[in-house]
Amino acid sequence: xxxxxxxxxxxxxxxxxxxxxxxxxxxxxxxxxxxxxxxxxxxxxxxxxxxxxxxxxxxxxxxxxxxxxxxxxxxxxxxxxxxxxxxxxxxxxxxxxxxxxxxxxxxxxxxxxxxxxxxxxxxxxxxxxxxxxxxxxxxxxxxxxxxxxxxxxxxxxxxxxxxxxxxxxxxxxxxxxxxxxxxxxxxxxxxxxxxxxxxxxxxxxxxxxxxxxxxxxxxxxxxxxxxxxxxxxxxxxxxxxxxxxxxxxxxxxxxxxxxxxxxxxxxxxxxxxxxxxxxxx
Amino acid sequence: xxxxxxxxxxxxxxxxxxxxxxxxxxxxxxxxxxxxxxxxxxxxxxxxxxxxxxxxxxxxxxxxxxxxxxxxxxxxxxxxxxxxxxxxxxxxxxxxxxxxxxxxxxxxxxxxxxxxxxxxxxxxxxxxxxxxxxxxxxxxxxxxxxxxxxxxxxxxxxxxxxxxxxxxxxxxxxxxxxxxxxxxxxxxxxxxxxxxxxxxxxxxxxxxxxxxxxxxxxxxxxxxxxxxxxxxxxxxxxxxxxxxxxxxxxxxxxxxxxxxxxxxxxxxxxxxxxxxxxxxxxxxxxxxxxxxxxxxxxxxxxxxxxxxxxxxxxxxxxxxxxxxxxxxxxxxxxxxxxxxxxxxxx
Numbered sequence: 001x002x003x004x005x006x007x008x009x010x011x012x013x014x015x016x017x018x019x020x021x022x023x024x025x026x027x028x029x030x031x032x033x034x035x036x037x038x039x040x041x042x043x044x045x046x047x048x049x050x051x052x053x054x055x056x057x058x059x060x061x062x063x064x065x066x067x068x069x070x071x072x073x074x075x076x077x078x079x080x081x082x083x084x085x086x087x088x089x090x091x092x093x094x095x096x097x098x099x100x101x102x103x104x105x106x107x108x109x110x111x112x113x114x115x116x117x118x119x120x121x122x123x124x125x126x127x128x129x130x131x132x133x134x135x136x137x138x139x140x141x142x143x144x145x146x147x148x149x150x151x152x153x154x155x156x157x158x159x160x161x162x163x164x165x166x167x168x169x170x171x172x173x174x175x176x177x178x179x180x181x182x183x184x185x186x187x188x189x190x191x192x193x194x195x196x197x198x199x200x201x202x203x204x205x206x207x208x209x210x211x212x213x214x215x216x217x218x219x220x221x222x223x224x225x226x227x228x229x230x231x232x233x234x235x236x237x238x239x240x241x242x243x244x245x246x247x248x249x250x251x252x253x254x255x256x257x258x259x260x261x262x263x264x265x266x267x268x269x270x271x272x273x274x275x276x277x278x279x280x281x
Numbered sequence: 282x283x284x285x286x287x288x289x290x291x292x293x294x295x296x297x298x299x300x301x302x303x304x305x306x307x308x309x310x311x312x313x314x315x316x317x318x319x320x321x322x323x324x325x326x327x328x329x330x331x332x333x334x335x336x337x338x339x340x341x342x343x344x345x346x347x348x349x350x351x352x353x354x355x356x357x358x359x360x361x362x363x364x365x366x367x368x369x370x371x372x373x374x375x376x377x378x379x380x381x382x383x384x385x386x387x388x389x390x391x392x393x394x395x396x397x398x399x400x401x402x403x404x405x406x407x408x409x410x411x412x413x414x415x416x417x418x419x420x421x422x423x424x425x426x427x428x429x430x431x432x433x434x435x436x437x438x439x440x441x442x443x444x445x446x447x448x449x450x451x452x453x454x455x456x457x458x459x460x461x462x463x464x465x466x467x468x469x470x471x472x473x474x475x476x477x478x479x480x481x482x483x484x485x486x487x488x489x490x491x492x493x494x495x496x497x498x499x500x501x502x503x504x505x506x507x508x509x510x511x512x513x514x515x516x517x518x519x520x521x522x523x524x525x526x527x528x529x530x531x532x533x534x535x536x537x538x539x540x541x542x543x544x545x546x547x548x549x550x551x552x553x554x555x556x557x558x559x560x561x562x563x564x565x566x567x568x569x570x571x572x573x574x575x576x577x578x579x580x581x582x583x584x585x586x587x588x589x590x591x592x593x594x595x596x597x598x599x600x601x602x603x604x605x606x607x608x609x610x611x612x613x614x615x616x617x618x619x620x621x622x623x624x625x626x627x
Contacts, residue, residue: 024371024372025372050371054366057365057366057374057378058365058366060358060362060365060378060381060382060385061355061358061359061362061381061385061593061597062593062596062597062600063597063601064597064600064601064602064604064605065601065604065605066355066385066388066389066392067389068601068604069358069382069385070382070385070386070389073378073379073381073382073385074382076378077375077378077379077382080371080374080375080378081375083371084371084372084375087371098371099370099371102371103369103370122600123600123601123604175611176607176608176611177604177607179611179614180606180607180608180609180610180611181603181606181607181610183603183606183607184603184604184606184607184610187603268366268367269366269367271367272367272368272369272427273369273370276369276485276487276488278485279369279484279485279487279488280480280484281369281370281373281427281477281480281481281484
């Protein structure tokens, strides 16, 4: 390599973790390999974060204020980071990379919940979606830190700190939109109504979670329902809004009955990678 | 004075007139002292700070330059932002997101620096919204392929750094200091752009072609980012006299060309300029004429995407108006509640 170029291909331009924090690359090079079932569980966690990161990334340059371009971008980056860890870890069971799993699985192979696939809508809908997901994932990671699986516990430990900020961001906006103007109040209520049917699915005990939960590896989603719903109810009512009277949508089981939106998300996300199979970027 | 001459005017009026002339004299004195101090700061190559006296034109020039730079960061989020959802690997997606987010951050520092000169952010937003303000023309070109993200990072951010490193020493303190941090992040951006191109130019035949096409399209516009040739750049001389600008457009352009030629060789990509060659005598690379008709046409609003970029910005502002109103209304209510509580407690 030509030294006068000033750069080398080994420069760590893409190492975004600060200090000694582990990176997905570290995880991969550590040689850790997980089993099939833990991998399937990690996919559920990774796919949720990936879909939501993809959705939030679209806000950058479109947010209501410059500070929100930054904030939503930060949240998207955190979630993408979580997704990269979980997918990388899952991939160790099958000899696949995070990119194999993100770019070369078809629609029906993803395990994400329909909530995170919902379109951004207006800012209020995005905040409603984020509020629910960040309350859910905060509760989830605060238990996953005690997982018998050391890698899952370490990722949860990192994610928990970040998700605490996401919760705060959504809760602050919930208050502002609910208590701002008549219009913002109505939009915030409408935002909650628009996504509420998809809350249930987050608490479904999809396979192979029950067995892993028994082994102390996974967190059983159904046990998150009470604390998450009680916190959500409290925050929403304190903001002066009401819990939507919307029934859970049928098919809340992270199965093949995914949202219509998933195909569009993947079409956009995967298009370039699939045009050049086998290429490195 | 009034005791010696017979009063033709009522006493009060005289006193008032004297007061006005006193004030005028004091202001003139202050301006003279301020001017001398300003001249001295510039002569000694020291920093001018927000509370220092400064000539109106110095202030105006800075507001124009700093806000144009801020606007460029904001509009510049669009061409790259449009690849966030399609980035070909998760690592690239993360890096690109971080980069576009940095640009929003740069916009923030720069708007803040402009605010220290007395122009509020909302006023600057309005200038961009109405199309009155200018931003870097390069962002009116489309980012068609993934390789464009590499070319923008390497060439566009590279040109920006070449321009901005000397601005870290700009005479206006808040501007110079904001440039220090911006330059650090920009050099990271240039590196990631170069790395994208390196991966492509060492990848498949299609990837290599994609990289070459991107370089072909961005080379000329990137060189034009330094502005018109020195003999056609009316504002440069004054900016240099005020220690805002340190090098002329052509000097900076030459510095940039000298930097990228070996980098292009390392990439294995060709720069699309048949006249590009090393000049032993000058110790620099010679390069061919640039298409200045195209440049001025894009500056005047006829670039490929001028309308789209502005429409995107306007849509974001319009769609977010109710959110900003809500935040302001909420803050006002909170303030009122605190005020009432304080009254009750008193």
